[in-house]
Amino acid sequence: MLRKYAGFILLAVALVGIAIFGWWKYTHPGLPDGIAMANGRLEAEQVQVATKYAGRVQDVLAEEGDLVTAGQVIARMDTRDVLAQLGEARAQLLSAQSAEGEAQSALSAREADRLLARQELARIDQLHKRGFASSQLLDKARASMDAAEAMFQAAQATLRRSIAGIDAAQATINRVEAAVDDSTLTAPRSGRIQYKLIQPGEVVAAGTPIVTLLDLTDVYMTVFLPASDAGVLGIGDEARIIVDPAPQYVIPARVTFVAEDAQFTPKAVETKDEREKLMFRVKLTIDPKLLSLWESRVKTGVRGVGYVRVKRGIEWPENLAVKLPEPTLEAASENAGH
Incomplete structure (x- = not known):
């Protein structure tokens, strides 16, 4: 009797395993030849808004997470x-x-x-x-x-x-x-306040950062690719980004930087196989105009995967076709006005 039930159990486990494998293959189709991928995370250029002169901070008018525009007053010094x-x-x-x-x-x-x-x-x-x-x-x-x-x-x-x-x-x-x-500190560019470093009433030295600003017009993913893939990439080549929190969307990007030197290497680089292990930093940047449509949703530090084409003339597979969410109403109306 136990052997009979054990057989059924093994059959059920096998069927479940086959179903899981089929689901995984459906949701994670294999990449065609000529497409390379690498893990990375979204990053943005950071700008330190700092005081030029020593003195007492009178007001800090921005909070962490606030979206600010270029020229907006961030803080005031006691004058x-x-x-x-x-x-x-x-x-x-x-x-x-x-x-x-x-x-x-x-x-x-x-x-x-x-x-x-x-x-x-x-x-x-x-x-x-x-x-x-x-x-x-x-x-x-x-x-x-x-x-x-x-x-x-x-x-x-x-x-x-x-x-x-x-x-x-x-x-x-x-x-x-x-x-x-100069005692009135303004945002040098549009972005989001990442850190509020100083509170009103504090006395600071010249050059002390008051807030850290993320430039949401310069968002990119840094990935590391082997020499065989990085070596064929050119500045301006198309790329794709899929972030872990929203795997249903495929974000278009461009290759804007390829490191000239390997970022990390094996102990010895003597043979062809060892040279293939050399890893080069590649920067995949999202179009600023595209970012402006989802400015309120853009977040840095998000993990994901970057994809690049390492063979000329091939098409992007269906699962890497650009797919984006609907833009925010505020951004859509603002862009329509322009």
Whole structure:
């Protein structure tokens, strides 16, 4: 009796095994010759939004997971000290402008004195030539002329210094105004806030990152392929990506990078078989316009599989035909508006 039931059990197990294998073959059809695959994960370029100057963080206006657009305000620094410097620089500018006015008036007076001394010297020189003025009087007129000329040159120098003072004060204002502007941190590009690194009220050093931004227009999968496959790939070649959380979709991509050097190698690389084990990093990038349609769904760190064609002229198999979800309503309406 036990043997009879054991036979039925073995038959049932075999049938279940055949069914599972058939299902697996149906859902995981084999790749045709000329298609290579490799495991990878979705990544995006990271941008650190950092403060240019040391100081206290007044506000952080973005939270982790927020979608932000280029130019959107991310954080603000406390600007009280900087605004005080700006007021001081503006006061110095007013003082320099006042000094410039005084120097200009003094220069006009010295120029008049020089003209008068020149005319007096010319008149006494004519009288001296006709014998109606003494040499002593002529020497005195020449000395007055020299003094007037020296006073005029000094007034010019004072005016140049006052003008330089205006330029210096204006440069200080420009620098401090730039510091005020830089105290408002904006997103350099559109993306998603990945990490909020600093809280309001914290005092930070110059160059401290406030948030980490993921650039959702530059999403890619990094895979590693053997030399025989990576060696035939060209920049711009078509690729496909399937991510583990959504295996029903096939995402189109392009080869945008192939490493020149192997990323990891066997201990010895002497024979052809050993050279075949060399693995090269390949970057499969998704079209930014495509990403914009599913911006709210794009996530990094997701595992999946990347596929590339390593033979020219072959078609993508049916299971790797592009298949995408419906775009979000917001993205679809925004793209329709453009």
